[in-house]
Amino acid sequence: QKEVEQDPGPLSVPEGAIVSLNCTYSNSAFQYFMWYRQYSRKGPELLMYTYSSGNKEDGRFTAQVDKSSKYISLFIRDSQPSDSATYLCAMSSSASKIIFGSGTRLSIRP
Amino acid sequence: DTGVSQNPRHKITKRGQNVTFRCDPISEHNRLYWYRQTLGQGPEFLTYFQNEAQLEKSRLLSDRFSAERPKGSFSTLEIQRTEQGDSAMYLCASSFTEGDEQFFGPGTRLTVL
Numbered sequence: 001q002k003e004v005e006q007d008p009g010p011l012s013v014p015e016g017a018i019v020s021l022n023c024t025y026s027n028s029a030f031q032y033f034m035w036y037r038q039y040s041r042k043g044p045e046l047l048m049y050t051y052s053s054g055n056k057e058d059g060r061f062t063a064q065v066d067k068s069s070k071y072i073s074l075f076i077r078d079s080q081p082s083d084s085a086t087y088l089c090a091m092s093s094s095a096s097k098i099i100f101g102s103g104t105r106l107s108i109r110p
Numbered sequence: 111d112t113g114v115s116q117n118p119r120h121k122i123t124k125r126g127q128n129v130t131f132r133c134d135p136i137s138e139h140n141r142l143y144w145y146r147q148t149l150g151q152g153p154e155f156l157t158y159f160q161n162e163a164q165l166e167k168s169r170l171l172s173d174r175f176s177a178e179r180p181k182g183s184f185s186t187l188e189i190q191r192t193e194q195g196d197s198a199m200y201l202c203a204s205s206f207t208e209g210d211e212q213f214f215g216p217g218t219r220l221t222v223l
Contacts, residue, residue: 004152006152008150032209034211036214041217041219042216042217043114043201043203043214043215043216043217044153044201044214045214046211046212046213046214049211088152088153090152094208096141096143096158096165096166096208097155097158097166097168098143098145098153098155098212099155100152100153100154101152102150102151102152103150103151103152
């Protein structure tokens with residue numbers, strides 16, 4: 001069993017829809033939780049970075065962490081075609097070594 | 111450009127050859143990380159440095175792999191006697207300190223024929 005599980009998709013939604021992405025994990029020592037966006041043939045770009053449980057909002061993006069359920073989510077409101085990318089959840093116990101999910105491919109249809 | 115840079119961006123080599131990649135982190139970032147990403151997977155941790163000290167190495171980093179950061183600035187990752195299974199994207203990231211965000215470079219795509 002992988003430490004971090006993420007549905008690979010692909011996920012296709014119409015422009016303007018709310019997108020929900022999520023991951024589950026097994027290591028209760030994880031304290032730092034991240035979401036990265038990766039365009040084809042590019043390096044990952046950090047979207048959201050949270051410590052411990054709770055919610056964090058940044059523009060159209062909201063990240064949620066539920067440590068009791070070992071479950072994290074990323075919501076994208078008013079989705080745009082430019083949001084089409086692979087979204088990687090990531091987590092760490094020490095903020096040094098990051099463990100990534102396998103990524104969810106997201107496509108926003110105009 | 112003040113981001114993380116990596117060179118070369120692409121490398122094609124024949125099995126058995128040695129290759130070396132370079133990573134230049136964001137200026138004044140003390141921590142430097144190497145990851146490997148294969149198609150359809152997320153990045154996998156390989157190793158990281160605090161200044162010039164290599165603090166952790168993954169079991170993925172076999173004896174054929176070596177990483178250095180001699181002056182605490184740029185880093186090199188060398189793969190000796192490359193195998194087809196080494197074909198992947200090699201990503202470098204840097205952060206100011208522990209607990210800080212890691213910023214990734216564009217990666218070096220290695221193809222071993």
